[in-house]
């Protein structure tokens with residue numbers, strides 16, 4: 803892990819922050835069908851926590867957020883997922899932004 807030397811938050815706090823982020827993503831998934839705006843709110847909060855603690859969001863969670871409009875993405879509902887030339891392409895239907903990720 804880089805930047806280990808300076809500005810390290812206590813491990814316990816980091817653990818709590820990570821748990822909160824995961825919880826917020828679960829809540830976002832849960833509430834999406836009822837109220838997608840609520841999902842976006844949860845995601846916003848999760849991103850804020852990640853930033854505050856300088857945590858990187860796990861890639862599977864990162865892919866669920868539009869890089870452009872920061873909305874919570876649900877494949878088949880507000881985003882399209884396609885595989886093209888060894889890349890996964892996510893297309894956000896709200897802002898029409900494309901995101902590309904290499905296939906592992």
Ligand SMILES: [Zn+2]
Pocket residue numbers: 868869870871872873894895896897898899
């Ligand atoms: Zn978007």
